[in-house]
Amino acid sequence: xxxxxxxxxxxxxxDAKIGIPGASSFHKIITPKTGKMSASxxxxxxxxxxxxxxxxxxxxxxxxxxxxxxxxxxxxxxWYELQTDYDVEQxxxxxxxxxxxxxxxxxxxxxxxxxxxxxxAAHTHVGYLLxxxxxKYRCQIQGGLWITERQWWDFCSYNxxxxxxxxxxxxxxxxxxxxxxxxxxxxxxMHESKLKxxxxxxxxxxxxxxxxxxx
Numbered sequence: 001x002x003x004x005x006x007x008x009x010x011x012x013x014x015d016a017k018i019g020i021p022g023a024s025s026f027h028k029i030i031t032p033k034t035g036k037m038s039a040s041x042x043x044x045x046x047x048x049x050x051x052x053x054x055x056x057x058x059x060x061x062x063x064x065x066x067x068x069x070x071x072x073x074x075x076x077x078x079w080y081e082l083q084t085d086y087d088v089e090q091x092x093x094x095x096x097x098x099x100x101x102x103x104x105x106x107x108x109x110x111x112x113x114x115x116x117x118x119x120x121a122a123h124t125h126v127g128y129l130l131x132x133x134x135x136k137y138r139c140q141i142q143g144g145l146w147i148t149e150r151q152w153w154d155f156c157s158y159n160x161x162x163x164x165x166x167x168x169x170x171x172x173x174x175x176x177x178x179x180x181x182x183x184x185x186x187x188x189x190m191h192e193s194k195l196k197x198x199x200x201x202x203x204x205x206x207x208x209x210x211x212x213x214x215x
Contacts (some may be wrong), residue, residue, distance in 0.1 A: 001148060006092040008104055009070055009176035016093045019052035021183060023103035023143030027185045032138050035178035037185055045190050053202060076158035077107065080115065083166075084154075086117055096147055100187050103144045111156055114144050114153040125159040133157065139179065141169045146176045 006012040021044075028044040030037065039134065051058055077088055088107035095102040107115035116137065120128070127133075133155055141153045150171070157165040197203050 002097060002099065003091065004093040004095065007054070008090075008092060011037070012095060013092055013104070014057050017102065017104070018055065018057060018100070018115070019048045020095070021101045021186060023101070023140045023147060025195065026143040026179060026183070030120070030139060030179050030182040032135065032175070035175070035182075037182050041186055041189070045186065045193060048190065049193060049197065053197075057122040072158065072160075073106065073117050076117045076119055076156060076164075077115075079158060079164065080117070080156050080166075086113070094147055099172040101143070101147060101183055103140075103147045105144055105148070108148070108150075112151040114141075114148060114150050116141055116144070116153060116155045118155075118157045120157060120159065122159055125157055125162050125165065128157040128165040129163065133165065136176070137168075142172055142175050142179060144201075145169070145171045146179060 004013075004016045006016055023130060028038055028040040031039075047058055077090075080086070080165070081088055086109045091105055091108055093102055093104050105114045106117040109115060118124075118128070118133075137155055141155065145151070145153055151170045152171065155167040155169060165195060194203050
């Protein structure tokens with residue numbers, strides 16, 4: 001695993017992620033119920049290639065609510081540490097050794113755990129109280145477990161006006177194997193697409209790395 005030590009939310013963090021498949025978008029690569037490539041994969045590939053071509057994120061703007069969430073994340077992390085007695089290590093951007101995929105955890109815990117924090121609107125949080133988070137974040141969290149090679153990941157949804165939600169996801173090696181294969185197929189598709197763009201005179205100085213992922 002490669003660690004890029006930048007502060008999340010900064011320009012350096014956004015730049016580090018340009019054109020790299022990220023765990024928060026793995027639902028665009030794999031369909032969880034079937035373990036097959038998602039119908040959204042081609043569109044996501046095009047987004048990442050566009051970022052590489054123009055050299056910046058396609059959408060680096062943050063809404064007022066997203067900014068509020070960033071501020072509240074600090075409060076949520078302190079609440080989590082108080083409840084669990086864990087020390088949460090804040091990190092920037094983490095990459096697989098072949099740089100084919102990455103993730104930005106909201107924290108790492110010891111040698112085995114990770115943390116995902118959400119500070120959503122009240123109606124979204126109510127959905128998490130009712131169990132919506134398990135499937136919604138399955139791809140992202142199992143992706144984080146795959147990239148970091150850890151065993152468990154806590155999901156914490158925090159809204160100061162409502163009871164918090166905390167769910168522990170255990171590593172699912174069967175699903176991770178399917179995810180790894182789908183990401184491998186996706187990166188191969190990206191590679192082939194870059195070759196086509198190169199034939200059009202784009203990516204002339206791009207050096208193509210080996211794209212096949214070994215799970």
